[in-house]
Amino acid sequence: MSRRLALAGLTAAGVLCLSVVASNQATRVPGAQYDSDFPNEKPGPAPRRDLSGIWEPARGPGDAIQATGAKAMPDSGRPEHQLPFTPEGLKANLANKPAWGPRAVASALSNDPQPTCEPQGWPRLILHNYRTAQIAQTPKQMLFLYQFNRKWRNIWTDGRANPKVDDFLEPRWWGYSVGRWQDDYTFVAETVGMDERTWLDNVGRPHSWEARVEERYVRRDAVHIDVTITIDDPTFYSKPWVALDKLALRLQPDTFDIREMECSPSEFARYQKEFAEPAAGVGGQR
């Protein structure tokens, strides 16, 4: 009986898994190109020292929407996804009340700053919703324009060093970023000085003032970049951990128009009043 029940569970789980996969495959950004559109593709060689262009998750728009936490380390409850929290980090993590993951509360009861249009900051933006993004290079900067919440950031490439992280440094939602080409096809950047009010991901992983975020872009070929994000925060985590592991982005035609996705406080307030609060059984405004 127990074996039969387990089998039924596995079957149901399989059906649900397939429906999730099918759902992700079925959706696409109109006009975008994905790897599945080019089954026999043999991409040309990577251009030298060039990340410029409009980029979309290569496996489809859902591939980098990380509702349950950073893609390489989701809050799954599985041992391999347990983060190496320090006692201070664990305390900070428990203070965050996410609306997703095993610790999820009703969205009306969450203290997630993101839905209310508070700045998501770096690296939460791409560890939550890595949607279409444009990269532009100037002689001294790498500029990133993100669809999600219509944000932008810059990485200095003029040889300067990042500022010293101390009590006098002004916190920034998006931190201070510098980067360099490690070789002709690998660009590495480091960001420091991120405001501690921001979360690292959608399930409330925190970061301290001492956090450093490394982003690594490998131009694999003519149409792909692989992105890796590593969190190094010895105050909250006993060792560095990889949050995004070689996420594949695909180059889009240079005529591809990035769609708008903006956070509106008034739209959120209405959603909260008419949906989220009644959903949670609080507020009573109906």
Next chain:
Amino acid sequence: MKHAATAFITTLVILAGSGSTIAHHGAATFDTGKELTMQGTVTEWVWSNPHCFLKFDVMEKDGTVRGWTVETSNPPDMVNRGWSRRSFKGGEKVTVVVEPVKSGNPVGRLLTVTFGDGKVLSTRG
């Protein structure tokens, strides 16, 4: 057997939550797996972030009218699924399948809508 049942239910809950990867919040408020099918009259289709939502009236058995509010995903993801800000007209008769919330209030997650001409819109792809 108790363990198998627990594992089964846990698996379903986790998968149901992971399926909604486009939402800005999880499934904590929803009565996961429960579905209600209702005939309703559209009162408003709100095209906004973080979620679009449909408002419609349902005639109860006792003749009273109950207003429902059911959410979908955000505008760009709804466009990806073939929806638009003009998907509904006020006063339109529709059949709506909803995953309700646990609180008992007339709110929930919209799963499918069937229009009078038989056209179906789904939030699942």
